[in-house]
Amino acid sequence: MSSIIGIVLLSTGFIFNLIGCIGLIRFPDVYNRLQAATKCVTLGTCSILLSLVFFFGISEIGIKAIVAISLLFLSAMVGAHALSRGTYIFGVGLGGKSVIDDYKDQVEKEDTKEQ
Amino acid sequence: MKYLTYFLIIFLFWLVLTFELSTANLIVGCAAAFVATLFFGKYFVNNVKKFYQPHRYFWLLVYLFIFIWECIKANLDVAYRVLHPALLIKPGIVKVKLDITSKFGRVILANSITMTPGTITVDIIDDYIYIHWIYVHSTDPEIYSRKISGRFEKYIKRIFE
Secondary structure (H helix, E strand, O other): OHHHHHHHHHHHHHHHHHHHHHHHHHOOOHHHHHHHHHHHHHHHHHHHHHHHHHHHOOOHHHHHHHHHHHHHHHHHHHHHHHHHHHHHHHOOOOOOOOOEEOHHHHHHHHHHHHO | OHHHHHHHHHHHHHHHHHOOOOHHHHHHHHHHHHHHHHHHHHHOOOOHHHHHOHHHHHHHHHHHHHHHHHHHHHHHHHHHHHHOOOOOOEOEEEEEEOOOOOHHHHHHHHHHHHHOOOEEEEEEEOOEEEEEEOEOOOOOHHHHHHHHHHHHHHHHHHHHO
16 A cells, blocks of 8 residues: 555646646746746655655664755755745846836835945 | 754754664764854844744644645746646746745745745745746636645744744
């Protein structure tokens, strides 16, 4: 029974990773691509790691997989934040489809303060 | 007190990571946790009393379940937008006012927002949090504030304040 759940989780993980990669190609600008990269790829990888818990039970491998999930979550969130903030301050604006941008004024204000 | 709490957390993490209860492993873990505390203990949060109040852990558990549910919803949402032939996006950066004052709570809120449907935290400046939204439903600040942070704010307040 537990190996069936493991296989199901493993395949969902692969499918979500695949969707994340397709999103990385299809979306128009950096920020939308980050959305696909953080959400789909993180959950896909977490689901692959969770399938290990079902294959091996709560043993050395299972516990390590759970610890790896929490670390992966934290690093993916912090990485997405750092990348999006860094690209905006570097000067890459939002794509053509965008409707609203509240952050622009703030960044310009900070720029004039520095000069 | 602050250093002791930090030491205990690191030691617990070591035990989980190595998953072995031999004497040698315990001694090595103690030494490693001690060195880490010596160097990084001063960066730890100041208000450690909150770690010893059990009702916060209860709300943390409730919050964790809500967070996992939102995270799964986020994935299905983004997957749908990726696979839709017309590419259903209407992106933009909006700014939302924060009600939470503690630094640690703010970090957790920002991280939760990153994992919920279609939103990524870009920056926190003063009392405002800047969020990239993949589909801006409305441009009215009241509505989108409630939609983005309202779900988590009350739980995070109970956990960290």
